[in-house]
Amino acid sequence: MPAADLLSSQGLRLDGRRPNELRRIRCKLGVFTQPDGSAYLEQGNTKVLAAVYGPHQASKSKMSTEAVVVNCQYSMATFSTGERKNRPRGDRKSQEMSMHLRQALTAAIKTEMYPRSQIDIYIEVLQADGGTYCASVNAASLALIDAGIPLRAYVTACSASLGRRSATHEPLVDVSHIEEAADGVCLTVASLPSTGSIALLEMSNRLHMDHFNIVLTRAMQGCRDIEVILDGAVRQHLAEGWTKQDVITI
Amino acid sequence: MWTTKTFLTKTKRGNILKIVREHYLRDDLLCGSAACNTCPHKDDELVLETSPKSPCALFDFPHYLVLDTNVVLHQIDVLEEDALTNVIILQTVLEEVKHQNTAVFQRLLDIISNKKRKFYSFVNEHHKDTYIERSPGEKQNDRNDRSIRKATSWYEYHLSINSLDGKFPKIILVTDDENNRKLAQEDGIICCSIKDYIENVSGFVGLVDKLSKNVMPETCSKDALYPAHLTPSQIHEGIRCGQLYQGTYHASRENFLEGNASVNGFEKSILLQGHIGINRAIDGDIVAIEIFPKEEWRKPSNIVLEDKTEDPENILEEETVLLDAAKPVDNDDEITPTGKVVGIIRRKWRQYCGILMPSKFHGATRHLFTPAEKRIPRVRIETRQSEILASQRILVALDSWPRNSRYPLGHLVRALGPIGDKDAENEVILLEHDVPHARFSEAVLNCLPPNDWTIPEEERQKRVDLRDVCVCSVDPPGCTDIDDALHARRLGSSDGLATYEVGVHIADVTYFVKPDTALDKEAASRSTTVYLVDRRIDMVPELLSSNLCSLRGGEERLAFSCVWEMDENANVLSTKFHKSIIKSKAAMTYEEAQIAIDDSSRKDEIAKSLRVLNKLAKKLKKKRLDSGALLLASPEIRFQVDSETHDPIEVQAKKIVDTNSMVEEFMLLANTSVAQKILEEFPQCAMLRRHPAPPPANFDTFLKAARQQGFEIDVSTNKSFSKSLNEAVIPERPFFNTLLRIMATRCMQQAAYFVSGSLAADHYYHYGLACPIYTHFTSPIRRYADVVVHRLLAASVAGAGPHAALLDARRQTALADTLNYRHRHAQLAGRASVALNTHILFKNRVEIESAVVLAVKRNALQVLIPKYGLEGPLYLPSEKFTYNEEEHVQKCGDVVLKTFDELTVRLSLDSSNLQHRKLVFELVEPHVPGFSYVPDAGNMEVDDVAETAAPSSEKTHKKREIPAAAAAPKPSKKRKSRRK
Secondary structure: OOEHHHEOOOOOEOOOOOOOOOOOEEEEEOOOOOOOEEEEEEEOOEEEEEEEEEEEEOOOOOOOOOOOEEEEEEEEOOOOOOOOOOOOOOOHHHHHHHHHHHHHHHHHEOHHHOOOEEEEEEEEEEEOOOOHHHHHHHHHHHHHHHOOOOEOOOOEEEEEEEEEEOOEEEEEEOOOHHHHHOOOOEEEEEEEOOOOEEEEEEEEOOOOHHHHHHHHHHHHHHHHHHHHHHHHHHHHHHHOOOOHHHHHHO | OOEEEEEEEEEEEOEEEEEEEEEEEEOOOOOOEOOOOOOOOOHHHOOEOOOOOOOEOOOOOOEEEEEOHHHHHHOHHHHHOOOOOOEEEEHHHHHHHHHHOHHHHHHHHHHHHOHHHOEEEEOHHHEOOOOOOOOOOOOHHHHHHHHHHHHHHHHHHHHHHOOOOOOOOEEEEEOOOHHHHHHHHHOOOEEEOHHHHHHOEOOOOOOHHHOOOOOOOOOOOOOOOOOOOOOHHHHHHHHHHOOEEEEEEEEOOOEOOEEEEEEOOOOOOEEEEHHHHHOOOOOOOEEEEEEOOHHHOEOOOOOOEOOOOOOOOOOOOOOHHHHHHOOOOOOOOOOEOEEEEEEEEEOOOOEEEEEEEOOOOOOOOEEEEEEOOOOOOOEEEEOOOHHHHOOEEEEEEEEEOOOOOOOOEEEEEEEEEEOOOHHHHHHHHHHHOOOOOOOOOHHHHHOOOOOOOOOOHHHHHHOEEEOOOOOEEEEOOOOOOOOEEEEEEEEEEEOOEEEEEEEEEEEOHHHHOOOOOHHHHHHHHHOEOEEOOOOEEOOOOHHHHHHHOOOOEOOEEEEEEEEEEEEOOOOEEEEEEEEEEEEEOEEEEHHHHHHHHHOOOOOOHHHHHHHHHHHHHHHHHHHHHHOOOOOOOOOOEEEEEEOOOOOEEEEEEOOOOHHHHHHHHHHHHHHHHHHHHHHHHOOOOOEEEEEOOOOHHHHHHHHHHHHHOOOOOOOOOHHHHHHHHHHOOOOOOOHHHHHHHHHHHHOOOOOEEEEHHHOOHHHOOEOOOOEOOOOOOOOOOOEHHHHHHHHHHHHHHHOOOOOHHHHOHHHHHHHHHHHHHHHHHHHHHHHHHHHHHHHHHOOOOOEEEEEEEEEEOOOEEEEEEOOOOEEEEEEOOOOOOEEEOOOOEEEEOOEEEEOOOEEEEEEEEEOOOOOOOEEEEEEEEOOOOOOOOOOOHHHHHHHHHHHHHHHHHHHHOOEEEEEOOOOOOOHHHHHHHHHO
C-alpha cells in the first residue's frame, strides 16, 4: 500500500532526499575501551552504540560444541524517542529485535571457528528516528570488525518503502520515522552484499506482489551502498593507526 | 551533496512533544530557466523561456513572475486563463496552498503539469541557497514571506551572474500583501499586486472580470451587517471546551433564511434561522455553531420564503415573517435545537451556474447574480459585459463574504450559452451536479481496440464457449448499451424436482478496460453513465458502450457468466462463475419478451427459455418478499421526444410488465451470488453495497399521515413494514397504495457502496432487498462499481493475481466514496433533466389534472400529479386557510385538506422568472370560493390544442422513446437504483 504523499510532485521526499538516497551516515569504530570491539553509528537522526565482548568461554547451559553462541541484546534508551520510554529492554519489541539481530549477525560471523565459546553483542539506541534495526546491524557489523572477529562478509541492513508520484510507484530507500509512520509498507533487509545473500527479510504491512521486486531491489542497493560507506570507515579507522586500547591488549 | 540541517518543531498532541526532523539541503536543484547556463538542465526540464514577451503594460522588459500564496489562493481562476506564463511557483507557496485549500492545490498542480503554461515549481525549501530558518519569535507566516522574498532575490541574482550577454529576465514578485511588498521593495525586488498586473494585461477579454475581489479582514467592523466570525483558534478552543459544535451547514431549499446543520451527538440537526443565525454560511460549509439554551429553541418555520428583494444594496431586511412563523409552542415534539453560526471552519465553495440580474443603472459594473441552486444566496459580481451576459447562463466563483456586504462577492468564470438554449441548460445541469462530461481525451481513445475488433484466438481458448446456448437479452426499447443477457434450459431432475440451468451473462467490460490505463482512470472518475432525457453521458467511449461490450443480438461477444443449477422451486443447487463467449439469439424489448411468453403458439427455444425464466423469477420474487424485501415505488415517466428538435412531445407514466421483474430478479440473484463469492475470497477489500435501515424518526410524518387515512403501519422491521404496506389498500382508490409506497421511499436512507473491510459485518445488510450482502455486478458498461466487482471476481475464479490497487483498502474506500458521490449526483442530474423537459413540455400548455397531496406545509401543499409524476407546491393564502400543526391539515370553512387527499389542479408554466421557471399549481377541486380556479371556455381551448398537437406530430416525425432520465435506461433497474 503506497502512501500517497511520501513523494512530492518534484520527486523529493519529505526531508528533501531523492528516492534512492540514503540518510547521512556517520560512524566511528573503537569508541569504548572496556569491550573487545565497539562502534558508534548515526543514520540521519537514528544514533546507535554497539559493543562486542568475546569470543569468551560460554556458560555450560548455552555451550555448543559445533559453533560459537551469539548473544544479542537490543535496548533503547529511555530518552531515545519523542515520548519517554518506560522500559529500555526486555519488552516484546526489544526481544524480537534481539532475535532478528542475532539471526543477521550469526549469518555473517564464521561461527565454526569458535566452538564452545560465546560472543556478546550489546546494542544501545540513543536516538530513534526510524530504521533502528538497520542502524543496529550496521553498528554491530562495525563493532565485530573492531573486535577482530572473523566475518564472512560485511553484514549490512537497509529498509525500503514504496511511494507514489502521480501514477508511477517509486521505491524509497532508508525509511525515516515519518515515512514509517505514514502507514506505508516498510521492507527491512539484512544482507551480506558482497555474497549477495540475504540474512533477514522482514516486512511490515502488506505489499502487492507486483511491487515487491522493485522495493527489494532498492533495499538491496541500499545495503550495497552502506557497505561501501562502512568499508570506507573501517579503512580510515585502520589508517589512523592502532588505538590506545589495541596497544594495551597487545 | 549531503548537507544536512535539523530543525526543531513543537507540536501539540495532548502534551507538548518535541519533534526533530531532518531537512536536507541540496545543490542539485534546477532553476528551470532557459536563460541560465549553469544549472545542468536536460532539455525537457527547461520550463521558463529565455526571453519571455511581457504581457503586461506596466513592465516592458522580459520577466518571470513569482506568486505569493494569497495570490494563488484567491486568484486561481485568473491563473487558469492562458494569460500568465513563465511563472515560478515556490515550494513554500505550494505547501501553504496545499495546507489551506486542497481543491485550489489540485488546480494549481494541473496548471503546473500543463507544459504550455510554463509554470515551474522550484523547490526553494531544499535548496542550499534559498532555505532560511525561522528566527526566534518570528511567525510562520512571516518566515514564509521572507522565504519567498529570499527565493525571489536568489533567482534574480542567479540569472544575472549566469547570463553571458547581460540580458536576462527580471523577476517580479506578485503579492497582495502590502507589508510583504514593502519589505520586498527594501530588498530591491520588483513587485506589484495582482490587480495592477492583470488590469494592465492586454489581449485577454474578460480577464479582469475573473479577478477575485479583495478580501476585507474579518476584524474590520465598518458598516458591518453581520457579527464577526471567531478566529480559528477561538473556534478550536470552543469546540474543545464543548461550548461550540462543528457541523455541516445545509441551507433550506424552501426558505432562504433558514437552514440546519448536522452535528454529531444530536439526534436532530441544529436549526439556524435569520441572517444573523446563518451568518454568511453557505450550503455545504463546515461551520462552528453555538447552541442556544433550551428555552430559546424553536421549530422549523415550515414556510416557503424566497429572496425577492430588488438589490437592496447593503441592508438586511426585516425577518419578522420568519420569526413569527416559528414561535415556539410548549411541549411540541417538533421543537428543534436551535443555534447560530459563530465561525466558518472550512468553506466548501464551488463554482455556481446561474444568471445575471443586471443592475437597473445603465453602465454600472456591479451586478447581482442568481444561482440556479436555490440553496445558494445571490452573489455580487463585477463585470463590464453585463449587456451580453444578461441573456446568458453564466458560471460564477465565490471569493469572499465580508461583514459589510449583504451578499457574498464573486467573479465571473465563463458564460455557458444563451438562456433557454437546450445545450446551455443541459450544461448547467451537468455542471451543477458535478458530472464530468468533457469529450474523451486522446489518451483515453488510444486505449480502445480498433473498430473492427474481433475476438482473438487466445481468448477463445481461455473462455467457455456458450455460443450454442440460447442466450437472449431483454431491455427497454431504444437501449444500445446492453450489458446483460440470460438463458435457461432444462437439465433433468433430482429428488423428483425438475432442475434447470440458468445463466446470467454480463458484458465483459474489464477485458477492454485494463487497470491503471487512461481509460480506466477516466471511467473511475466518471463512475457512472448519466442519463439525461435527450442525452447520455457515457462512462466509457461509445465504441465500447454501444458496440464491443454491448451484447447485441446475433454477434459474438465476450461475457462474464454466472451460471446456476436450480430446481423448479428456484432453490440454487450450485453456482459457478466463468468468462465466456456468447452469441445472443435475440435482443428483445420487455414487451416483445412478454408477447413471446404469452403467445402459446410459439414453441421455439427462445420462448421456452423465457417461460422457464419467468416461472423461476416469480418464485424468486415470492421468496424475496417473504423474507422482508420492500416493494417501493417512485413516480416514473417517459418522455416521447421529437426526433429532430429533441423537444419532448408527450409524457406518460411508465408501463411495467412481468418481464421487467423477470430480468430484475435474475440480476438480483447474480449480484447476491457474486457478493458472497467476492466477500469469501477478499474479506478485506470486496466492493459491496449496503442499505442501512432508516432511523425510526424518519417515519414520523409518514406514520401520522397514514394514520389519518386509517392505517397503522408497522415499521419496526422491513418484514413487518412490507406486510403492513401490502395490507394498506383502499379498494376504490387504486393509486393509494402506490402513493403510500412513494411516500415510504422518501423515508429511506440512501444505499451506498463500501469496502467490506471498512465496516463490521452486521452493517452489510441491505434493508430494501432484505439480503445480508449485496453488490453490483450486472451493469459494468454504465457503473464503475461493477467493473471493480468484475475484477475481484475474475481474480477469485481465474486464480490470476488481482491487480495491486484492488487490494489497497484505503484506495478502494476512497473509490467507494467517489462512486457514491457520483451516483447520487447522476440521479439528481437525471431528475433535473426531467424537470427541465417538463418545463419545455408545458411551455405552451395548460392542463387540468387530478393530483394527490404528499405533504401539508404551513403555507402550501406539496402535490403530486400521478399522470406526469410531477411534484410541486400549491400555495395556500394564510388569510383563507388555517393550518393545524398538530394534525398537519389546512382548513378553510368546511374544506379540510390533508395528506393523501385527492384534488384536481390546474397546471401552467410561470416563465416570469427565467432562472427558475416553475410549474404553477392552482386548486380546482375541492372548490374554495374566491381561491379555486374556475375553468372557463378559453382555457379549455388551449387544452384541446395541446391534445391535438401531439398526435399530428406523430405522423410527421418518427418518434423515439427515451426513458425519463431519473435513472437508468431500464425501468426495472431504475427502480432498484433509486431505493437501494
